[in-house]
Amino acid sequence: MSEDQFTKLFKYVEEFRNDVNKRFDEARADRADIRGAIAELSAQVRDYHNEMKFMSHQMDKLREAILQIAKETGVKLAVEI
Secondary structure (H helix, E strand, C coil): CCHHHHHHHHHHHHHHHHHHHHHHHHHHHHHHHHHHHHHHHHHHHHHHHHHHHHHHHHHHHHHHHHHHHHHHHCCCCCCCC
């Protein structure tokens, strides 16, 4: 192999390596973006779940209060709560 052929081959291999590294870097960045989006969505789901638990607890308390008031006042409720 002549020196000129070796130089061409070396340049080609270097360009190929740089291209592959660039693609890996882009893929890493994409995965980081995806992980960030998943983390953000997980936090939103967790917050929503906690809000729903709180609201359910509040609804239970209101239901108990309504039933107690109805019982003490003798009011018959038209719907079951």
